[in-house]
Amino acid sequence: MAKTRWGILSTAKIAVEQVIPALKYSDSCEVVAIASRRLPGAQQAAERLGIPNAHGAYDDLLDNPDVDIVYNPLPNHLHVPWTIKALEAGKHVLCEKPIGLSAAQGQELVDAGRRHPTLKLMEAFMYRHHPQWRLAHRLATDGSIGELRTIQTFFSFFNNDPENIRSNPDWGGGALMDIGCYPISLSRFLFGAEPTRVLGTVEFDPELHIDRMTSGVLEFERGTSTFTCSTQLADYQRVNIVGTEGRVEIEVPFNAPIDRPCRLWHQDRHAVRELTVDQCNQYTIQGDLFSQAVLNDTPVPTPIEDAVSNMLVIEAILESGRTGSWAPIDQEVEAV
Secondary structure (H helix, E strand, C coil): CCCEEEEEECCCHHHHHHHHHHHCCCCCEEEEEEECCCHHHHHHHHHHHCCCEEECCHHHHHCCCCCCEEEECCCHHHHHHHHHHHHHCCCEEEEECCCCCCHHHHHHHHHHHHHCCCCCEEEECHHHHCHHHHHHHHHHHCCECECEEEEEEEEEEECCCCCCHHHCHHHCCCHHHHHHHHHHHHHHHHHCCCCCEEEEEEEECCCCCCEEEEEEEEEECCEEEEEEEECEEEEEEEEEEEECCCEEEECCCCCCCCCCCEEEEEECCCCEEEEEECCCCHHHHHHHHHHHHHHHCCCCCCCCHHHHHHHHHHHHHHHHHHHCCCEECCCCCCCC
16 A cells, blocks of 8 residues: 655644554555754654654755655644645645634635645644544434534643643643643534634633633534633543533544544433444554545545635634624634
8 A cells, every 4th residue: 555654743732642643554545754953852752652764954855855644743832834844845734733824814724725736735733533423423413413503611721831832822832722722623613614713711820821621602603612621620521512402422532542433422312322342543543644645636525725714713712702702703814
């Protein structure tokens, strides 16, 4: 089987602990290079992970002719500039979420992608590709819970380390950008539409100046979605999808385990059934799907425009938190 050759732009934790090990199990992906700002760091990661090429500068990886696809897990403020550089170097790009610091930055990337129509570009919302979410989406949209009316999501962990990149407001740190983007994304995914307006409450850390707990209400034409996300609460995640005749509950919606089956519960008018999804790795699936789009020159599973729509909702929730009132969602955005 033909394989795509991947280059990893940095030794970020998500790359070395999640994505690279997952790609090793792929039938269509091969990691051939990794870069760091310092060569020893790249060499150590390459040796540990069995990667043949190590680069001491990001530009060197982009210049590597053996790299077909660049995976960009850099801090949020570097997503757009380095993804554009990768496109200009002739590379396909899978970029971590959130796509940038603003919808305008995201639109800048969309425009750059349109200037390179032969290259594939996608935001790495890995959860959407997991079979448990494909099952949940089917149950939510095929009448198995009646008419979808509301979604409730909770996602939290504890981190108050000032040295962590998630604690830097200038780099796009904070709960909403880091994990609040998930409940926004899944709500748009399940309703198959954009919210018309949102209401948000935002609590800021007085020392770190990032939002440490944010709650939001998204109003759609057919229902609502509510969520709370926090970087300073106990570890927990859950999603409930509720319709007029039933509901779906997802036990581990985002950090799906790779060593055991995933569990969902489907309640209809008669009973609650536990459903299981065979163990798998959502990062492997994501890599395979993106690679197949490259190899077959087919559309990526999630168009890059979706990332801009997600950022628009994030910005509206922050605006609502500042004003204390509902904020409309304007789908028109101009690049910076």
